[in-house]
Amino acid sequence: MLRLSLVVIIAILSPSILWADGCPSGKNELIFGVHPYKTPPIINRSFSPMVIYLSGKLNCPVKLYISPDYASHQNKLFQGELDLAYAGPALYANKISLKPHHYLGTLENSGKSFFNGHIIALKSNNKINRIADLKGKRFAFGDKNSTMSYIVPLYEMKKNDITIDLFESYKHLGNHEDVALAVLFGTFDAGAVKEAVYQKYRPRGVKSIFKTRDIPEHVFVANSTFSKRWIGKLQNILTTMHKEKKGKVVLQKIKKDTSKIVILDTKKYQILRDIFKQSN
Numbered sequence: 001m002l003r004l005s006l007v008v009i010i011a012i013l014s015p016s017i018l019w020a021d022g023c024p025s026g027k028n029e030l031i032f033g034v035h036p037y038k039t040p041p042i043i044n045r046s047f048s049p050m051v052i053y054l055s056g057k058l059n060c061p062v063k064l065y066i067s068p069d070y071a072s073h074q075n076k077l078f079q080g081e082l083d084l085a086y087a088g089p090a091l092y093a094n095k096i097s098l099k100p101h102h103y104l105g106t107l108e109n110s111g112k113s114f115f116n117g118h119i120i121a122l123k124s125n126n127k128i129n130r131i132a133d134l135k136g137k138r139f140a141f142g143d144k145n146s147t148m149s150y151i152v153p154l155y156e157m158k159k160n161d162i163t164i165d166l167f168e169s170y171k172h173l174g175n176h177e178d179v180a181l182a183v184l185f186g187t188f189d190a191g192a193v194k195e196a197v198y199q200k201y202r203p204r205g206v207k208s209i210f211k212t213r214d215i216p217e218h219v220f221v222a223n224s225t226f227s228k229r230w231i232g233k234l235q236n237i238l239t240t241m242h243k244e245k246k247g248k249v250v251l252q253k254i255k256k257d258t259s260k261i262v263i264l265d266t267k268k269y270q271i272l273r274d275i276f277k278q279s280n
Helices: 040-058 070-078 089-094 147-159 176-184 195-204 228-243 245-254 266-279
Strands: 030-034 062-066 084-087 102-109 117-122 138-141 169-172 190-194 206-211 219-222 258-262
Touching: 030 040, 030 070, 040 062, 040 228, 040 245, 070 084, 070 089, 084 089, 089 147, 089 219, 089 266, 102 228, 117 147, 117 176, 117 195, 138 147, 138 176, 147 176, 147 190, 147 266, 176 190, 176 195, 176 206, 190 195, 195 206, 219 228, 228 245, 228 258, 245 258
Parallel strands: 030 062, 030 084, 138 169, 138 190
Antiparallel strands: 084 219, 102 219, 102 258, 117 190, 117 206
16 A cells, blocks of 8 residues: 555545446556645645546546655656656656656647746845856755756756855755745745746746746656556547646646647657756
């Protein structure tokens, strides 16, 4: 039985449904894992509709599991404790894609299957306006496995001759929200967050001093034990759900501007493998 430390169980449909008939062979439920890119309550609100939707479409109960950290998310997927997962692009490119796991699709927002990150500081801080100004400052990163709150911004700073040894201090915080709040409240002078979090806190007093290059969006993946028939079934559900009114609402719970889930050429994630190699 999967031990759930940060778990939200959502699989509540009509008792008249005989779930066992719809689950893959040997399973009576599916576990859908999400990495902690935001706080658990926010992730719960964003993905609870998705697991309920999948439960109905698959005729098999799907339960939401919020991983306590990025490393745990990766490990549980590799150990077979997660059947389905939502994962950041760096984790997919540098870890998951190298294993025999199944790619299901990529999130598309406002017609774009890529996103950006920002290095932020307080608007009122006139001493920080570009990457070069970060020398001697206190910097907040997110998780070490986070695409936009560590891996990509670290690479972008190195390209601009700023390395972590030049900071007065730096720290890895839990998630993008933690980073934004730490900058907003003055605990750190600057930090790295993804576009959506920057836009959320921009009206509250933060500014962007650098915008990263385009990076392919987050992915949906399945455990390597699924048959080709099941992978096809899952891909079809995810990539057509935007055509239904209910499915569109579910997608927009993940992000307000989510338009659909698309199948990308996974070679597009090579940019992250290149960044990772050059950063280490």
